[in-house]
Amino acid sequence: MSVQTMSLSGRKKEVSNKKMSFWESLYLVAIVKGLWITIGHLFTRKVTVKYPEEVRTRSAVWRGQHMLKRDEQGRENCTACGLCALSCPAEAITMTAAERKPDEKHLYREEKYASVYEINMLRCIFCGLCEEACPKDAIYLTESKVLVPASYEREDFIFGKDKLVMPLEMALANSKNKN
């Protein structure tokens, strides 16, 4: 088989400019064939998901809303190393680092922590690269099915630590489950 005649899909058709006969030029046969195809679609299963009533099932590896993790003692894992921000292809993450005070040992696990940690949800593409980059297991994408809610203000889409950090009760519950 030569390259010219090869067909990967097996459906290759030569274009021909041959003159149509009288019957062909009336298009009747072709139209009836077309009608036959479309009427078949009248009886096929519809693909629409009626959204507010029905929610599409999501894959097992669904990447949902981010969360900044706490360890078993309820301390934040993040050390503000900036690797997540560096790895983010959408440049969605910004943070400000701060030094841990001696009396904050119960709040932050490492000596340096993120005093501000923001993800711009309008930029984020939920690729999960931040999760992969993090050396401290601090950020991860949860299974949450809740989508970023709509809003009129751009500021509302910048999620700060108040929305991202894992609630304390959840951390304690987790540690209880483990023990």
Next chain:
Amino acid sequence: MESAIIIEKSIFIFTIFAITMLAAMYSTWAERKVAAWLQDRIGPNRAGPLGLLQPLADGMKLFSKEEFLPNTPNKFLFVVGPAISMSVALMTSAVIPWGDKLVIGGHEVILQATDIDVSILYVFGVLSVGVYGIMIGGWASNNKFSLMSAMRASSQMISYEVAMGLSLIALLMMSGTLSLKEISEQQAGMNWNVFYQPLGFIIFLVCSFAETNRTPFDLAECEAELIGGYHTEYSSMRMGFYLFAEYASMFISSTILSVLYFGGYNYPGMGWAIEHWGVNAGNLIGVAVLFIKICAFIFFFMWVRWTIPRFRYDQLMRLGWQGLIPLAIANIVITGLVMVRHELAAALGF
């Protein structure tokens, strides 16, 4: 007696008017539903159950839109255009025999607004005025795209009217009458004209598509080339009138197709039904049957729309002048030969 007839006819005309409007309204809904179904979607389902209130919502939206008048010297014609389209689309329904007759209190009511004996000529006369609605609207818009679209629409309608008329001549040769009522009566039972005139029917059908500006002949409205076609400059209810007129004329075309070729209000066993269930019941079923036929044709119009892409302009003209007109003439000749076959055989000495 005189005033009784006037009242009776007024009620009847009003009913027909309402039904035509309703049918046109719900054709827009049906169009979306059919389009959705043929594309594996669901279609409108938010406004009321099954989206049945969608046409009302659309109407309300159109009414609340701004009435925009472009900077044109022909303001009067600009307003008249949609009005002509609409009234022409509605006028044809006057001569359609919707059913045979009802007997109310010993008084016969004929289910037809008026039974003039040249009703087919009347229908064609009125239909060909429809081109003025489009032409005037496109011209008065003072917009070159509207004008181009109007030119396309009118040349298309005029060309296809020729083939349409010719295909009809064969039918008229058989029926020997121009009255739609008599043509309906001749098709009693399953004696439908489509079985005697299949070729004529196909030609007539294709021409109806062209006459109503429906896909695959909707070149006048092709968005890709002509923005919105002849109603580009229209807004609010004037625009609504054009859209409405298109659906109304689709309804009327379906009716004419059913009456001329598919037996009108006739159904097999009609005589039996009238004998056993009475005149009224039998004829009311006839009316229902006619509406079923009309709905089937409307569905067919839509089915074709969502199947076939738009024709190219030269293809359209070639199909009309070099395809359909010769076929229609051949159909006339064949019909004539079949009708005089006995005389012909005698003359040739068989």
